[in-house]
Amino acid sequence: MIYGLAFWWRIRQTYYQIFIIALALLTLAITIDFLQIKNRGLASLIEGIPKLLSTVNLASYFWDV
Numbered sequence: 001m002i003y004g005l006a007f008w009w010r011i012r013q014t015y016y017q018i019f020i021i022a023l024a025l026l027t028l029a030i031t032i033d034f035l036q037i038k039n040r041g042l043a044s045l046i047e048g049i050p051k052l053l054s055t056v057n058l059a060s061y062f063w064d065v
Helices: 002-006 008-012 016-034 040-064
Strands: none
Touching (some): 002 008, 008 016, 016 040
């Protein structure tokens, strides 16, 4: 939060939408992890895919910056 406020002017000059999508996907993955789904295969799948996409989005954001 402090980082975002301190460097908001720099973040606004980039494709910050990619960064926001990455944070939203990571939040979704963490939320799914807290749900404690009993089916381990399904839980791993629906937690892993948003986490993977979040990592790809973060990597592409920092590649561009």
